[in-house]
Amino acid sequence: MALDAESEAIGSLLLDRGALTVEQLDAAEDLAEDWNVSLVKVLLSRRWLTAHDLYREIAFYHGLTLVDLIEDRADDDLIRQYDPVVMNQYMTVPIGRAEDGTLTVATSRPGPRTVLHIREVYGTGVTIVVASHFDVSWQLQRAFREKHSHEAVFALAELDPDMSAQNVVTPPQILVIYLLVSALLLGLAFAPVATLIVLNVFLTIFYTGNFLFKALLVWLGGAAQETSSRAIAAEASLLRDEDLPIYTVLVPMFREPEVLPILAQALRNLDYPLAKLDIKIVLEEGDHETIDAARKLDLEGVFEIIRVPASHPQTKPKACNFALRYAQGDFLVIFDAEDKPEPDQLKKVIAAFNQSAPNTACIQCRLNYYNARENWLTRMFTLDYSLWFDLMLPGLERLGVPIPLGGTSNHFRMDVLRELNAWDPFNVTEDADLGIRLTQKGYRVGVIDSTTFEEANVSIPNWVRQRSRWIKGYMQTFLVHSRRPIHLWQSVGTAGIFGFIFFIGGTVLSGLLNPVFWSIFAIWLIFGTEVISPYFPLPVLYLSLVNLLAGNGLLIYLTMVAPFRRRWTDLAPWGITVVGYWVLMTVASYKALSQLIFNPFYWEKTQHGLSKHTANEVAEASAEATEAAQ
Incomplete structure (x- = not known):
């Protein structure tokens, strides 16, 4: 598309006044035509001249005064x-x-x-x-600092309180919990053997259902995306830059200045017109270290720092809610600071939306790790994510049940995100909650074959902090969406109810109950069958044995086959050690339960940049940025 007269005139002015070279102007004009944007937007996506110099020339062209609103604050x-x-x-x-x-x-x-x-x-x-x-x-x-800060925290709680985790448990839930605990204690007091048998039957059936459900998801998800992935990739390759919409990218960060160069370069590497990206680096206003680091990088004009006012709770969803007030795109994605999405991800998402049902509100991309082979923990984390994102989530999509979103690389339609009051700032696993809420509101979540690579935790204490926050968020999500069981069933269907119970509740309950079953197994090994036989009738004993051998064996097998989809076969043998990973999950689960009771809204910070790969990534990103700026 040809340049408009204003762009041509501004280009000539910039050339005449020495603000651009001939080569730079020619390149900018070509990009403006290819991308179907103004010359000014192209120049903001380059670092050939500063934003101040560019706006000074724009003001001169229009015969207007240039003002500095940082120095001379408005009313x-x-x-x-x-x-x-x-x-x-x-x-x-x-x-x-x-x-x-x-x-x-x-x-x-x-x-x-x-x-x-x-x-x-x-x-x-x-x-x-x-x-x-x-x-x-x-x-x-x-x-609008106070107004938007208040909305970021309380909009969902005030406008849709049933969907907010501000109240950890509601009075009816307290009553149900009280009745269940009372029934258990009374049963143990007056009929201990019968009570324990009933409890064992319930837990054994639950474990069996959890194993079978996960196996079903892997079976369905294994081949769920082959045809759709090819169709999406084909359409994405045909999309023209000039037809692409404005895309908002939110990057919430807190005290992570060291990974800023990696982030900036990863976004520059996207196969998407940089002038059509509305990138918001979302920082707490008191995080002066990261704010200063972002300023020193001299980023392109499409990058903007959003300073989030201090308030409680200090969580990622609150920060994103605040930044959402200043977003200008038709679509929105969240990337974490250390994320490296595949270059064609945004185009694939646009193609996926084009091919999806009209009620599709979100596309979830896959997550995995670029430092998978750094140590045992990173290998197990990679196997965990490969099983979760490559196999289980596609299985959920195929079943049509609610999908708990991952914490990053979720692509939203902006209008739906605003309609639903975005994220719950009181839920520390906000995207998992939003995925369930979207389904309850009649919207669909899709999953596509495009990966964002992150830094896997290399430190066990750091991993426990991160995973305990995720599990606490799953606990919050289960409590919120089980408040109205009839409404949940009506909105997500019978399959959705089972999916919600096993995928959300099962993830939480298995971590808490594993020590109980491990203890029973240890007692059986040490003291023999006679000690536990009164509490395990023969059918329950056989089913428990199936759980122990077949169920756990199945999960170990699924963990081992998870990396085959990516042809990371060298990781498969490490799946045998997944039992150690389950032990860490149990530690994180009990820490999550403790925090849910005593500190439910606390956002436990995960420290990034610990990997030995990070220093090399920062150096490479800085070198690429310097080369691109020249």
Whole structure:
């Protein structure tokens, strides 16, 4: 598509005034035509000139004054008289009113369309000035700091309280728990043998169902995506850059300055027009170290720092909710700081949305690790993720049951995300909760064959902190969505109920109950059958034996075959040691239960950058960025 007259004129001006070289202008004009965006957007996606210099030339072209809203702060009370959604959409903000009543409005997008919008919203007696889009966004963040911070924390709890984890347990749930505990204690007091037999029957059947359900998921997920993956890849390769939508990328970080270069380079490497990416680096306002590191990187103009006001709970979903108020894309994805998505991931997601049912609201991509072979823990973590994302989630999709999303590489339709009040800031596994909530609201979650590679934990204490937070979030998610069992059944169906119980509840319960069954097995080995036979009638004993041998054997087998889909056959023998990994899961489960009771909203930070690969990644990313800037 040919350049518009304004882009051509601004390009000539930048060349005449020495802001660009001939080679740079030619490259920028070619990209503007290929991507179907303005020349200004292309230049913001390059580092040939600073954002300040670019906006200075834009102001000169339009004959307007360039203002610095960081130095000369706008009137917050005046800004709050207007709609922040509209101001963010058009990148305009009123900054002051003269004594004669003339209103001064700053914009980062001067031009005929913006002038018409300003006249419609602010009136005709207006003086227009130019400010960078960073300055306009920062003014909105400061003016609506309290409002947007409150919404980020309480919007879901106030507008849809049944779906919020703000109340850990509700009064009816407390009553049910009280009745169950009372029944158990009374049974143990007056009929201990019968009570233990009933309990063993229940737990044994639950374990058997959990094993069989996971086996079914792997069987269904093994071949669930072959045809759809080829179709999605074929359409993605045919997508034209000029037709692609604006894509918001949220990158929530906290005290992780060391991985910023890796993040920036991974996003630059995406096969997507950089000028069509709206990248928000979401940082806590008190995290000065990471904020300073981001500034020193001299990132392209498509990168923007969002400073999240301090408030409780201090969680990733709260930060994302705050940043969502300033997002401008049609689609949104979350990447963690150390993520390296496959370059064609965004295009594959667009193709997947095009081929999916109209009620598809989210596409989950696969997660795995680039340091899989660093030590035993990273190998087990990789086997765990390979089983989960490569086999089980596709099986859930095929069954049509709720999919608990992973913590990253979830791609959302922006309109649905806002409709559902986004993430629950009180749930520490916010995406798993959102996946269940999407299904209950009538939306569908898809899973596609595109991988984002992360840094696997190399430290056991660090892994326990991370996994205990995930399990605590699963506990919160189970409590929230079991509050209205009839509504849950009506919204997700019978298969969805079983999937929810075994995939969410089973993940939690197996970690808590493993020590009980291991202890019973140890007692049987030491003291013989006579000690446990009164509590295990013959049918229950046989079923327990099946669980012990066939069930655990099946899970070990599934762990060993999980990496075959990626042809990582050298990892398969390590699956034999998965029992040690289950022990760590139990430790994390009891820590999660303790925190659920005493500190339910605490977000236990996982430290990244511990891998020996990180230093090399940072050096490579910095070198690539320097080469690209030249």
